[in-house]
Amino acid sequence: MFPNTRLRRLRYNNLLRDMVQETQLSSKDLIMPLFVHYGTKVKNPIPSMPGIFQYSIDLLIEECSRLYSIGVHAVLLFGIPEQKDETGKCACADDGIVQQAIIALKKHVPGLFVIADVCNCEYTTHGHCGTIVQGDVHNDITCKTLAQQSVSLARAGVDMIAPSDMMDGRIGIIRAELDAHGFESLPIMAYSAKYASAFYGPFRDAAQSTPQFGDRKTYQMNPANSREALREVELDIQEGADIVMVKPALSYLDIIQKIKHSCNTPVAAYNVSGEYAMVKAAAQQGWIDEERIVLEILTSIKRAGADIIISYHTQDIISTLAQ
Numbered sequence: 430m431f432p433n434t435r436l437r438r439l440r441y442n443n444l445l446r447d448m449v450q451e452t453q454l455s456s457k458d459l460i461m462p463l464f465v466h467y468g469t470k471v472k473n474p475i476p477s478m479p480g481i482f483q484y485s486i487d488l489l490i491e492e493c494s495r496l497y498s499i500g501v502h503a504v505l506l507f508g509i510p511e512q513k514d515e516t517g518k519c520a521c522a523d524d525g526i527v528q529q530a531i532i533a534l535k536k537h538v539p540g541l542f543v544i545a546d547v548c549n550c551e552y553t554t555h556g557h558c559g560t561i562v563q564g565d566v567h568n569d570i571t572c573k574t575l576a577q578q579s580v581s582l583a584r585a586g587v588d589m590i591a592p593s594d595m596m597d598g599r600i601g602i603i604r605a606e607l608d609a610h611g612f613e614s615l616p617i618m619a620y621s622a623k624y625a626s627a628f629y630g631p632f633r634d635a636a637q638s639t640p641q642f643g644d645r646k647t648y649q650m651n652p653a654n655s656r657e658a659l660r661e662v663e664l665d666i667q668e669g670a671d672i673v674m675v676k677p678a679l680s681y682l683d684i685i686q687k688i689k690h691s692c693n694t695p696v697a698a699y700n701v702s703g704e705y706a707m708v709k710a711a712a713q714q715g716w717i718d719e720e721r722i723v724l725e726i727l728t729s730i731k732r733a734g735a736d737i738i739i740s741y742h743t744q745d746i747i748s749t750l751a752q
């Protein structure tokens with residue numbers, strides 16, 4: 430108690446402050462999401478996400494070489510195919526947009542760790558995350574398509590897959606299908622607690638995946654629930670998830686913390702497009718110090734319990750972090 434105890438003693442010297450710092454953010458914690466567009470020489474800016482572009486594969490290779498050279502070691506790919514269809518079949522094609530991107534990246538930037546999103550929303554004409562039967566996404570049919578998509582990504586040489594669809598049972602079905610095709614060593618990072626969130630708005634422009642009718646509330650979680658997130662995580666782990674994810678991150682730090690305490694797998698958090706857009710918009714107005722805000726945000730996500738953070742800020746912040 431005061432005056433014996435003075436917590437300020439450890440705050441006067443910056444070296445000492447660093448020594449007693451509890452949470453360290455490292456470049457190794459971060460994953461950069463990227464959007465792969467069909468065609469060549471494409472670099473389309475996304476207006477609501479300043480600094481983020483859709484790249485065709487030729488330019489994606491250049492961008493990934495640049496990212497790798499500044500210390501970004503892992504990327505998460507989303508695809509924008511030329512043709513979409515009713516059931517997202519084009520997501521399962523061995524010459525699909527993301528499959529081709531993986532093959533190219535493995536050849537030209539071999540050190541890069543390449544993760545691929547597994548979901549149908551970028552590939553369906555209606556923008557929903559699976560096959561529509563009677564006006565809603567059919568769970569079990571969709572799981573089969575997701576498993577096919579996963580196998581074809583595995584064939585292309587992906588390093589890890591990240592299913593983001595929120596169908597029940599999909600991790601188990603994907604795991605079984607991967608194993609049946611000899612990909613038993615391919616890890617799965619499951620979007621386990623993915624909420625039906627307004628923070629995905631800018632992403633849907635970037636991935637051209639806005640649902641053409643309805644919303645995603647019959648498959649993504651209600652933002653008001655937290656115990657349910659633990660059930661999602663528990664099931665995904667039982668089904669074979671290697672890493673579990675919480676998404677979005679900032680309004681869900683309590684969920685990250687709960688999950689960290691309730692399970693022993695690594696925990697990832699997705700600092701999503703809307704969170705990024707808000708920071709960029711305020712920074713462009715000169716209302717905030719972008720670098721300090723980003724460091725504080727990412728540190729808070731890690732402090733809450735995330736081992737891995739997926740963030741569009743990765744490219745801007747990586748050079749200021751410990752390697």
Ligand code: PBG
Pocket residue numbers: 546547548549550551558593594628629630631632633645700701702703
């Ligand atoms: C769906 C998917 C979404 C995001 C990642 N995967 C959007 C959605 O569910 O509508 C959002 C990512 C972001 O907002 O940055 N496959």
